[in-house]
């Protein structure tokens with residue numbers, strides 16, 4: 504078997520086209536969706552992602568505001584900036600690019616963003632709503648994964664999904680979203696002994712552990728759906744995922760590449776959430 508490659512760029516393009524039309528309709532109704540992104544410090548990868556978010560907003564007609572703060576900014580200054588954006592009517596989504604410098608509490612920052620503008624879907628209120636199956640902003644990367652499965656018409660109900668990784672922004676919510684769609688979910692992580700025993704049972708395997716190419720052919724069941732959320736550099740400095748693509752592709756049924764898989768979907772779902780927030784404002788006005 505050779506896996507079908509799930510093309511995140513292609514799926515993103517389709518969703519962004521639909522969003523562009525919604526942005527146009529909202530703008531005509533007097534609500535141009537606006538996203539504020541806060542970048543603290545000079546992490547090069549973060550800067551690249553933030554630039555990409557800004558460009559993507561503008562490409563579909565949304566307003567994009569970038570706030571740059573120095574690496575040594577006081578936590579309170581950042582919190583004050585968020586509070587200011589919370590009350591700004593032209594801003595429908597606020598996100599603070601992660602990771603943050605160690606002197607700033609990620610938890611405090613996330614909890615200062617108004618849940619109604621938390622388009623990253625990281626606020627405990629929104630996480631709680633996701634866990635109880637209520638309508639809310641879903642964390643963008645796992646939301647993107649679910650959209651990829653939907654686009655490929657991959658049934659989730661009754662399937663055994665194994666998640667490798669337990670981060671708050673990817674692993675945990677990915678498992679929850681799959682559970683919400685009636686998958687049976689197993690969480691594994693860096694301290695799981697004999698990892699392959701678990702992953703080999705997966706109909707859907709989500710690799711989000713942050714170790715370059717660690718999921719080799721031996722970890723994969725024939726025909727499995729392999730979703731690679733990893734973003735690493737290999738020994739030659741080339742971007743690669745947590746899955747050894749060359750080994751996994753002949754064994755899997757479906758596979759996402761890195762780059763060009765889940766990554767582009769993360770930004771697309773951020774746009775989706777920001778448009779959703781602007782639509783909420785319109786609906787509350789009417």
Ligand SMILES: Nc1nc2c(c(=O)[nH]1)N[C@@H](CN(C=O)c1ccc(C(=O)N[C@@H](CCC(=O)O)C(=O)O)cc1)CN2
Pocket residue numbers: 551552598599600601602623643644734742761762763764765766767768769770
């Ligand atoms: N506040 C947030 N911080 C971070 C998030 C997030 O969702 N919210 N996620 C990641 C970084 N991230 C978005 O912020 C992100 C990572 C990767 C990609 C992407 O498109 N990757 C490309 C490759 C890019 C490259 O060449 O370097 C791909 O996979 O094709 C988009 C967004 C951590 N921080």
